[in-house]
Amino acid sequence: MLPIVTPLELRLRHIIKTAGSISVARFMQIALSDPEFGYYQTRDPLGVQGDFITSPEISQIFGEIIGLWCVVTWQNAGRPRNIILVELGPGRGTLMSDILETTKKVSQEFINALKVHLIETSPVLKKLQKAVLKDYEITWHNDIETIPSEPALIIANEFFDALPTEQYVMTKDGWYQRHITVDQEYDKLSFINVPITKEESPIFPHQISNAKIGSIFERNDISEGIMKSIAERTRDNGIASLIIDYGHTQTQLGETLQAVKSHNYHNPLTDMGEIDLTSHVDFQALAATSESLGVRVHGPITQRDFFRTLGIQQRTTILAGKVEGGQVPLLLEGSRRLIAKDGMGTLFKVMAITTKRGETPAGFEFDLLGNQS
Numbered sequence: 136m137l138p139i140v141t142p143l144e145l146r147l148r149h150i151i152k153t154a155g156s157i158s159v160a161r162f163m164q165i166a167l168s169d170p171e172f173g174y175y176q177t178r179d180p181l182g183v184q185g186d187f188i189t190s191p192e193i194s195q196i197f198g199e200i201i202g203l204w205c206v207v208t209w210q211n212a213g214r215p216r217n218i219i220l221v222e223l224g225p226g227r228g229t230l231m232s233d234i235l236e237t238t239k240k241v242s243q244e245f246i247n248a249l250k251v252h253l254i255e256t257s258p259v260l261k262k263l264q265k266a267v268l269k270d271y272e273i274t275w276h277n278d279i280e281t282i283p284s285e286p287a288l289i290i291a292n293e294f295f296d297a298l299p300t301e302q303y304v305m306t307k308d309g310w311y312q313r314h315i316t317v318d319q320e321y322d323k324l325s326f327i328n329v330p331i332t333k334e335e336s337p338i339f340p341h342q343i344s345n346a347k348i349g350s351i352f353e354r355n356d357i358s359e360g361i362m363k364s365i366a367e368r369t370r371d372n373g374i375a376s377l378i379i380d381y382g383h384t385q386t387q388l389g390e391t392l393q394a395v396k397s398h399n400y401h402n403p404l405t406d407m408g409e410i411d412l413t414s415h416v417d418f419q420a421l422a423a424t425s426e427s428l429g430v431r432v433h434g435p436i437t438q439r440d441f442f443r444t445l446g447i448q449q450r451t452t453i454l455a456g457k458v459e460g461g462q463v464p465l466l467l468e469g470s471r472r473l474i475a476k477d478g479m480g481t482l483f484k485v486m487a488i489t490t491k492r493g494e495t496p497a498g499f500e501f502d503l504l505g506n507q508s
């Protein structure tokens with residue numbers, strides 16, 4: 136029986152046939168962002184009906200606490216009269232909507248000082264964001280480069296995991312790059328290892344110098360580039376950035392390329408364009424890039440520690456007293472999930488960036504070891 140091949144896979148097979156195998160990052164980029172058939176270009180992937188769910192979609196408390204964090208961070212920076220709030224990859228616009236609803240209630244002065252800028256490439260999600268945020272003045276951008284150079288709070292939740300990563304494999308002849316090709320015998324996409332070309336010869340960090348044959352190392356230059364831009368903006372224009380995502384606090388070996396469809400894991404090389412592809416974020420690499428540019432890095436700490444320090448339990452109790460009885464279990468379950476020790480609470484990390492002289496932002500007073508910074 137012939138395998139069922141999506142239009143995007145046909146396009147990719149053509150690319151491979153004419154120009155040869157492609158790297159994992161290029162594969163991810165086509166799978167997620169092909170202008171016609173790319174995953175994010177064609178659908179809203181979020182929610183119960185979609186493929187995956189994110190923290191702001193689980194509970195409004197997530198956005199409320201981040202909103203309060205924004206106000207406090209702005210106050211600590213001396214309440215500048217003009218500030219931009221930037222979100223990368225805002226999904227359905229839920230987080231931004233919850234942030235604005237909350238901040239409106241606690242500080243009109245903050246809202247008056249604020250202009251909102253969203254960075255989004257998906258036309259489908261942009262449309263949803265426009266509907267959810269119709270009461271606010273918002274400017275959309277395709278990438279961070281066009282964001283104005285002004286004091287900014289920059290937020291990214293589950294954005295970096297969606298950026299294309301490269302993979303390298305340790306072989307008996309040293310590091311090779313992992314590529315995707317068409318397996319002629321079985322007529323399907325498959326991984327192969329190819330020698331690394333001189334031009335792109337990456338530097339392999341010391342943390343993985345003991346890699347055994349078969350080990351995989353992931354390196355995300357696109358993430359590094361965006362992190363660089365965020366850090367430079369925070370350094371030059373002031374205030375702070377907040378990055379939340381799943382990933383590891385230390386650079387390490389391991390394959391984390393992950394495909395998801397309808398809330399289940401999936402083969403990353405089938406159903407191209409209809410599955411979500413992500414990889415874990417290397418927070419140590421992002422922190423090192425930022426520090427090298429002269430900003431202060433706070434954390435990464437676990438999502439559990441961040442939200443507990445900022446009072447998620449108290450906020451949940453207060454809100455539970457206000458909502459209709461029937462909604463209480465959902466509310467409690469949402470908060471539990473966000474900070475679960477054996478789930479999102481520890482898988483997700485939170486990292487902030489401030490100027491060298493910026494104060495330690497709320498929530499980061501204690502680092503991963505429980506030491507006060």
Ligand code: SAH
Pocket residue numbers: 175181189190191192223224225226227230254255256257260277278291292293294297298
């Ligand atoms: N932050 C949201 C959505 C996470 S899904 C939430 O927490 O619910 C990833 C988001 O990043 C989507 O909005 C997707 O369209 C966007 N995205 C992915 N790659 C992008 C890129 N290169 N530039 C801008 N946005 C991107």
